[in-house]
Amino acid sequence: MSPSGRPWSLSLLFLLEMASEGINCPSRCSCQYLEVNCTGQQLQEFPVDIPLDTRQLILAANNVSYLPAVELSFLADLVYLDCRKNLLGDDLDFTFIGVAKLVYLDLSFNNLTQVTFSTFSHLLSLVVLKISDNPNLVAIEKDAFANNTWLRHLDVSRTGLTFLDTSTIRDLPNLRLLGLSDNLWHCNCSFLDFVTWMMESDVHFPDADNITCYTPAGLRALRMPAAEAQLHFSCLTRLYKQDYVFLCLVGFCIFLAGTMAAWLAGICAVIYEAHASKGEEEEEEED
Numbered sequence: 058m059s060p061s062g063r064p065w066s067l068s069l070l071f072l073l074e075m076a077s078e079g080i081n082c083p084s085r086c087s088c089q090y091l092e093v094n095c096t097g098q099q100l101q102e103f104p105v106d107i108p109l110d111t112r113q114l115i116l117a118a119n120n121v122s123y124l125p126a127v128e129l130s131f132l133a134d135l136v137y138l139d140c141r142k143n144l145l146g147d148d149l150d151f152t153f154i155g156v157a158k159l160v161y162l163d164l165s166f167n168n169l170t171q172v173t174f175s176t177f178s179h180l181l182s183l184v185v186l187k188i189s190d191n192p193n194l195v196a197i198e199k200d201a202f203a204n205n206t207w208l209r210h211l212d213v214s215r216t217g218l219t220f221l222d223t224s225t226i227r228d229l230p231n232l233r234l235l236g237l238s239d240n241l242w243h244c245n246c247s248f249l250d251f252v253t254w255m256m257e258s259d260v261h262f263p264d265a266d267n268i269t270c271y272t273p274a275g276l277r278a279l280r281m282p283a284a285e286a287q288l289h290f291s292c293l294t295r296l297y298k299q300d301y302v303f304l305c306l307v308g309f310c311i312f313l314a315g316t317m318a319a320w321l322a323g324i325c326a327v328i329y330e331a332h333a334s335k336g337e338e339e340e341e342e343e344d
């Protein structure tokens with residue numbers, strides 16, 4: 058073996074390694090076939106040097122608390138983004154503005170607090186959205202998914218949600234699966250509309266046994282079909298009660314009007330009589 062053989066083969070090995078791992082794979086991540094996988098690396102921040110042609114980015118089980126919209130937008134071909142089990146916080150509005158091709162987005166097991174129209178409105182191709190297991194997620198705006206018309210699989214299980222407006226999901230033409238279980242649903246008369254939609258839609262609700270009312274106390278732990286019957290009954294009888302009040306009011310008004318009319322008629326009669334008798338007296342005086 059020549060003395061220069063060893064370093065030469067070493068550098069060749071190094072070159073080969075570089076080629077196989079990609080030229081700029083982020084540290085602590087593995088890269089192959091347009092996929093970057095950084096699972097479970099205790100990353101605090103979004104990794105730098107992600108290859109720009111990446112299609113699939115997996116950041117699962119890290120400590121990332123912020124997704125930079127600009128850096129994300131460099132990955133214009135991204136179709137699959139898995140950020141489950143991180144520390145992503147409340148303000149995700151306009152974060153996904155540059156990744157319009159995204160089809161799969163997993164944000165479960167994070168710390169989201171709300172979803173507005175601006176959160177996902179640029180993801181026109183989104184098919185799967187997982188935002189389950191975000192215990193501080195308390196509000197989803199009515200039109201939050203208005204632009205996600207391809208949405209097929211939506212999971213909002215195990216969050217802090219108490220209410221979901223029917224219009225939020227009713228108009229999604231491709232929805233097939235909707236996770237709603239283990240939320241603290243507030244079953245008031247506004248919720249009846251949602252439950253009625255659930256009964257009539259052909260969407261699949263996984264873990265349906267755990268879709269239950271939490272408040273009011275009288276309906277606690279009641280599952281959705283049973284809750285529908287209860288709500289239907291109590292909300293409709295309340296309507297009847299309102300009707301009774303209304304009818305009583307109308308009756309009272311009619312009664313009052315009648316009394317007033319009789320009273321006015323009485324006064325008129327008295328005045329007329331007094332006037333007539335005065336006239337007679339005057340006539341008598343003239344005689």
Ligand SMILES: *[C@@H]1O[C@H](CO)[C@@H](O)[C@H](O)[C@H]1NC(C)=O
Pocket residue numbers: 094095096115
């Ligand atoms: C990503 O890497 C983790 C472990 O490093 C592995 O368990 C997981 O299957 C990988 N994911 C994909 C989609 O390759």
Ligand SMILES: *[C@@H]1O[C@H](CO)[C@@H](O)[C@H](O)[C@H]1NC(C)=O
Pocket residue numbers: 099119120
């Ligand atoms: C990441 O978060 C976990 C749980 O919140 C914590 O136990 C761990 O110390 C964090 N790691 C780093 C490197 O911050």
Ligand SMILES: *[C@@H]1O[C@H](CO)[C@@H](O)[C@H](O)[C@H]1NC(C)=O
Pocket residue numbers: 144146147168170193
């Ligand atoms: C989650 O968000 C809430 C409200 O924004 C904040 O108070 C809390 O510290 C966050 N939790 C974690 C683990 O980051």
Ligand SMILES: *[C@@H]1O[C@H](CO)[C@@H](O)[C@H](O)[C@H]1NC(C)=O
Pocket residue numbers: 178179180181204
């Ligand atoms: C919502 O979708 C419409 C039509 O597809 C599009 O014109 C509009 O720009 C989208 N809104 C946002 C905020 O991306």
Ligand SMILES: *[C@@H]1O[C@H](CO)[C@@H](O)[C@H](O)[C@H]1NC(C)=O
Pocket residue numbers: 219220243245246247248
């Ligand atoms: C039902 O509860 C939701 C959420 O708490 C609330 O926004 C809504 O106004 C309530 N509707 C009625 C009729 O009380």
Ligand SMILES: *[C@@H]1O[C@H](CO)[C@@H](O)[C@H](O)[C@H]1NC(C)=O
Pocket residue numbers: 239264266267
């Ligand atoms: C359903 O709820 C019960 C009681 O809260 C819980 O023990 C069970 O693990 C839940 N099932 C699933 C699949 O989450």
